Amino acid sequence: MSYRKLFYAFNFALLAVFVTALVKDNDAQWKTYQRQYYDLMADHLTKQAAAETDPKKAADLRKSAAEYRRHPLAIKQIITDGLGRFDRCTTCHVGMDEYENPGLTTPFTQQPFAAHPDIAGLVKTHPFTKFGCTVCHQGQGLATTLADAHGWVENWDHPMLKGTAIQGSCVKCHGDFAALKGAQAAAEGEKLIHQHGCLGCHAIDGVGGTMSVDLGDIEDKPLERIAGYNFLRVRIDGKQLPLDHWNIQNWILGHLVDDPEQVTPNDPFAKMNTEPIAPSPMPDFSHELTREQAEDIVAYLSGMTKLEEVPYRDHVQGPAAREPRFSDPKAHGHYVFVKYGCAGCHGVDAKAGRRRFNALGPGQKPFDPKMTEAERFAEMEKGREPTLPDLMSGYSHEELVEKIEQGVPASAAKKWDPDGPMPVIYMPAWKGKISKPELDDLATWLLSIGKKQDLGF
Ligand code: HEC
Ligand code: HEC
Ligand code: HEC
Ligand code: HEC
Ligand code: HEC
Structure with missing residues (x-):
């Protein structure tokens, strides 16, 4: 091939790339949405103009409608002050662009054309020009296609938060x-x-x-x-x-x-x-x-x-959290039980110990190596952390405080299947973590909910 032919061939190839890029870009998703928004606005204003009796006002409305019809398309970006974000969400959510639409209301109900819901005055207290969108919503601020922007794509760790997660x-x-x-x-x-x-x-x-x-x-x-x-x-x-x-x-x-x-x-x-x-x-x-x-x-x-x-x-720190005050030691004891997460292992309000896999517990069949795996699994599942009210009659106040302070090491656990896994959960030692007055009231509450021992009279 002569150089001249090669030169033409390259030129044609370049032109093809250029035309494809142009066509693809013209087809860009955001352009469709932005065009639609401006057209919807134009239609809305045209309708208003038709209903308007004052000819001057009607003419103004028609003029604005025509402007919307001719509105050039452009990618919009909010650069947030100090939040390190570049959000292009308003490229499609045009009605939320404060420069384009300072009132931030639109006559439409469907996204991406609808106005931002004004929850608790949010729109005024968090001006979008300053906050952007992704600081609240997450998603991919720079993206201009629907799936990418909303972040529901592979390898994007922070998709738009759904529902109350926001x-x-x-x-x-x-x-x-x-x-x-x-x-x-x-x-x-x-x-x-x-x-x-x-x-x-x-x-x-x-x-x-x-x-x-x-x-x-x-x-x-x-x-x-x-x-x-x-x-x-x-x-x-x-x-x-x-x-x-x-x-x-x-x-x-x-x-x-x-x-x-x-x-x-x-x-x-x-x-x-x-x-x-x-x-x-x-x-x-x-x-x-x-x-x-x-x-x-x-x-x-x-x-x-x-x-x-x-x-x-x-900026928006609340008042320092203060410990609530209690006059009743039992009520305080219950508060302490909640505060340190005793419920995580002993159940809400200490009502029932939670699962402790393969711990020896009440209600299990005796271990038998001839059991099938499924049968063994079912028995191991019955292992439990203690249900505290059942055990309180064995304690004096001092003994109980000491038990909570000392905890029980993991190695003390008794297994149901001697060759099965070690129960993972153990009773932590709380000494130094819970203050003495808290411990005292905790013990008082626990003893107060203890089941009375049946003395057999
Ligand atoms: C390419 C256009 C486009 C871009 C860019 C875009 N959106 Fe949307 N958005 C839409 C469309 C279309 C809908 C309605 C249909 C839907 O939900 O899929 C929508 C719906 C939403 C909804 C409500 C529905 C839902 O799924 O909860 C939220 C919230 C939202 N967008 C936030 C954002 C945020 C935040 C950004 C920027 C990170 C963004 N959008 C960027 C087009 C876009
Ligand atoms: C201060 C936090 C905050 C900021 C900033 C914010 N939003 Fe929202 N947005 C919310 C909350 C909260 C909701 C209500 C979500 C719900 O109740 O489902 C919401 C709702 C929406 C919805 C409607 C969802 C629906 O289901 O109707 C869209 C669309 C949306 N936001 C887009 C945006 C865009 C685009 C921006 C940036 C221009 C933005 N938001 C900025 C907090 C925020
Ligand atoms: C990026 C940080 C940021 C996020 C995210 C944010 N806010 Fe704010 N918010 C602020 C700042 C800053 C102010 C202004 C505080 C001031 O100067 O009084 C404010 C003010 C407010 C106010 C009015 C003042 C007040 O304290 O009563 C309300 C209500 C509020 N925010 C609610 C929300 C809600 C609800 C959300 C979640 C959907 C939210 N904010 C998310 C930073 C944030
Ligand atoms: C991470 C789980 C876990 C947490 C949290 C936990 N415990 Fe325990 N607790 C256990 C386990 C497991 C045992 C049984 C230990 C053993 O005997 O092997 C136990 C035993 C006890 C016992 C002794 C019961 C008996 O056998 O006589 C008391 C009392 C007790 N816990 C009180 C508390 C209190 C009060 C709290 C909160 C400050 C608390 N526990 C938090 C797991 C926990
Ligand atoms: C008895 C101890 C225990 C309690 C109580 C507990 N968890 Fe867990 N949690 C774990 C352990 C251990 C893991 C580690 C992964 C595993 O083993 O599944 C875990 C894993 C998790 C994970 C995944 C963490 C990660 O980094 O992948 C979340 C989220 C979680 N827990 C939330 C909770 C919440 C919320 C509660 C209370 C409603 C709770 N957990 C109560 C022991 C506990």
């Missing part, structure tokens, strides 16, 4: 979020975490148990640290999750609406390991929490991030 954002910035209108679900979630004793095993920002991970940065957990086969075991509404729903919110929810043993079954019969390993010791909350309550917990935990730059965090 209230995690209020938790990030507002120290006093529990008092805010618009953050009730997150406030309820925080309450439930205390009530159900999550802090017996998990800490949040260093406060709480050390049996499992600190949940104070759960929102930052990189998805690559959660192996795919674990996500395959997560079930919500009894169903496996499609790949684009593998995210932290569903990871947390999956631990609460299903038995965590399903998520982390481990190896109780030592099939893959030299030693047997008990399934997840996390209690099964699926019968204890309603779906809505589980979602409230997700809403609260969605605000547990340490990576996010939130310079406003210090």
Whole structure:
């Protein structure tokens, strides 16, 4: 081929690339939505003009309609002041662009054309020009296609928060979020975490148990640290999750609406390991929490991030949390039980000890090596942490305080199947963690709920 021909061939190739790019860009999703918004506005104003009796006003409306009809298309971007965000959401959600639409109301009800809902005056207290969108919603600020922007795609760890999970954002910035209108679900979630004793095993920002991970940065957990086969075991509404729903919110929810043993079954019969390993010791909350309550917990935990730059965090501190005062030592004792997460292992209000896999417990058949694996599993499942009221008659006040201070080491656990896995959960030593006056009232409460011993008279 001569150089001249080669030159032509290259030129044609270049032209083809250029034309394809132009066609593709013209076809861009955001352009369709933006054009639609301007056309809808034009139609709306034209209709208004037709109904208008004042000819001058009608002419003005027609003029604005024509302007909307000719409105050039452009990518819109909010650069937030100090939040490190570049959000192009208003490229499609045009009615939420304060420059384009200062009143922030639109006559439309359908997204992306509708106005932003004004929850608790949010729109005025958090001007979008300053806050952007993703600081509350998450998603991928720079993206301009629907799936990418909303973040429901593989390899994007922070998809747009669904439902009440968006209230995690209020938790990030507002120290006093529990008092805010618009953050009730997150406030309820925080309450439930205390009530159900999550802090017996998990800490949040260093406060709480050390049996499992600190949940104070759960929102930052990189998805690559959660192996795919674990996500395959997560079930919500009894169903496996499609790949684009593998995210932290569903990871947390999956631990609460299903038995965590399903998520982390481990190896109780030592099939893959030299030693047997008990399934997840996390209690099964699926019968204890309603779906809505589980979602409230997700809403609260969605605000547990340490990576996010939130310079406003210090701005909106609430008043320092104060310990409530009690005049009744029993009421205070119950409060202490809740505060330290005793419920995590001994049940809400100490009513029933929770599962302690392969611990020797009441109601089990005696161990028999001839049992099938399924039969053995069922008996191991019956292992329990103590139901405290049943045991209180064996304690004086001082003995009880001492027991709680000392704890019981893991090695003291008695196993049902002597060759089965070690029970994972043990009684922590609380000495130095719970103050003496708190311990005293805790013991007083526990003794007050103790079952009276039947003396046989
Ligand atoms: C390419 C256009 C486009 C972009 C960019 C876009 N959106 Fe949307 N958005 C839509 C459309 C279309 C809908 C309605 C249909 C739907 O929900 O899929 C919608 C719906 C929504 C909804 C309500 C429905 C839901 O699923 O909860 C929210 C909230 C939302 N968008 C937030 C955002 C945020 C935040 C961004 C920026 C990170 C963004 N959008 C960027 C087009 C877009
Ligand atoms: C201060 C936090 C905050 C900011 C900033 C914010 N939003 Fe929202 N947004 C919310 C809350 C809260 C809701 C209500 C969610 C719910 O109740 O389902 C909401 C609702 C929406 C909805 C409607 C969802 C529906 O189902 O109808 C859309 C769309 C939306 N936001 C888009 C945006 C876009 C685009 C931006 C940026 C221009 C933005 N938001 C900025 C907090 C915020
Ligand atoms: C990026 C940080 C940030 C996020 C996220 C955020 N806020 Fe705010 N919010 C602020 C700041 C800053 C102010 C202004 C405080 C001031 O100067 O009084 C404010 C003010 C408010 C106010 C009015 C003042 C007050 O304290 O009563 C309300 C109500 C409010 N926010 C609710 C919410 C809710 C609900 C959410 C979650 C959907 C939320 N905020 C998310 C930072 C944030
Ligand atoms: C008896 C101890 C115990 C209690 C009580 C407990 N958990 Fe767990 N949790 C664990 C253990 C251990 C794990 C580690 C993974 C596993 O074994 O499944 C875990 C894992 C988790 C995870 C996944 C963490 C991650 O980084 O992947 C979440 C989220 C969680 N728990 C939330 C809760 C909540 C919310 C509560 C209270 C409603 C709670 N847990 C109560 C022991 C407990
Ligand atoms: C992480 C789980 C866990 C937490 C949290 C926990 N316990 Fe325990 N507790 C246990 C286990 C397991 C035993 C049984 C130990 C054994 O005998 O092997 C136990 C035993 C006890 C006993 C002795 C019962 C007996 O056998 O006579 C008392 C009393 C007790 N716990 C009180 C408390 C109080 C009060 C709290 C809160 C401050 C608390 N526990 C928190 C797991 C826990």
